[in-house]
Amino acid sequence: MRKKNSDGSRHARLLILVDESNVGSSVRTAGRGLDWLKLREFLAGPSTGRDLIEMVVYAGLPPATPAWQEERDKKNKFIHWLRSNGFMVVTKDGAPAEEGRYKANVDVMMAIDALELSVEMRPDVVILVTGDADFAYLAIKLRRRGIRVEVASVAANLGNILKSAANDVIDLAPLFRTFEMMNVQDLPAPAQQQQRRRMPRFRPPAPRHR
Template sequence: MTVSQPGQRVAVLADAQNLYHTARSLYSRNIDYEALLEEAVDGRELTRAIAYVIRADSPEEESFFEALVDIGFETRIKDIKTFQDGSKKADWDVGMSLDAVSLANHVDTVVLCTGDGDFARVCRYLRHEGCRVEAMGFEESSSEDLKAAVDGFIDMSDDSDRFLL
């Protein structure tokens, strides 16, 4: 449950990879980022909205990145890394965490759109520093550590038709 007050300044940080893979595996659908941003802001004052995305050279991704910008997100784009053994890696955990810490002094609330438990520690830090922290994710795949570390958790599965295309 969120405690939103109209004057609160909000930063919304969306872990696009985490949301994409969860929505695809649970529902075979894509995220509605416009609905996500609207719910995260919840009538408050949006200071920054950043979507963290991975470039994997798929044909539709550039139009997806442009759509995020049209909705109101800044995009942080990282290329996927392929190692000699063929394995691939790309995640934004450190970049997202650094942005959350950097923004904390300029906002009242940070909303992390992810279910990734790796963010629990940064959530506890932000709360200790006096920042309200909320998370949005799908209950079925969201870390218990993350949910315990935030002031409010919005389960996107509760209204999947709103949050999915």
Template structure:
């Protein structure tokens, strides 16, 4: 990641659902959140790290949430919604965006850990507010509009052993 210095204050926002599905579909592996946080922050000052997760009532998810907290992430948990027709929905796009906008006046850099192109407009807004925006994701499943809208993009696939378990 370029144009960084030790005085930068950083917030790391991780879209856990997006990262999970990307890593599973391409590699059948899980994301190494300790490696992700370490690489996202570098030698800069971490102000806040938030992992946005979905509760789907699977047996191992509580231990996953606890592991995230042990690594240094605050967890924001949303229950999955099941609609009458059986479809399920759960996403944190609005919550992540609101948190990023709220944190903008307290940080120099926001690192969005996601491949979701819906965050491109958020990148544009944050940059307009003078905040550096870095995106971290699996390149093969990251939307071009997100890559283009961020100040920099770090492809986890370039260092898969640092980012994947």
């Protein structure tokens, strides 16, 4: 049975789709660790007046090779935590790339799922947690089906095409500022430099003259 507001109108059914790599990169750039429970509460908590159907997280896994096994194990533990806390997680194995990186593009999976789930789950609202402009056409396709599309991102990572394709934009910057700061060694290189510039240098006391 669908819940109703105090005025008798029913709550909007909400489906949230998360590009884990994109939102993770945004919050790390801000020097913060991503609090997934706070993110869900912010987007779909009781104060929003919406009924969350599912929050689906699309995550790339490090390659299944000995060189990447340690990182893969860490990512799998994180995915297990997400699933244990009520998130639906869809994964894709990555492939080695240049400079000790790996690539696991989940865009196509997320787009196909969005169209299929919009038919199967019948949401009134879909929130795309990403700033990737490649999802602009998906936003338009969902809107053609009568679904309200909102994009949750930060301004610096939000493509203009995606912004104009959605019904509305949810700015995540204020939420990110409530997350805990990351350790300096865990920050991306530019953020590390910024943090280090803010740290006062230790200067030995001047010698006393007798």
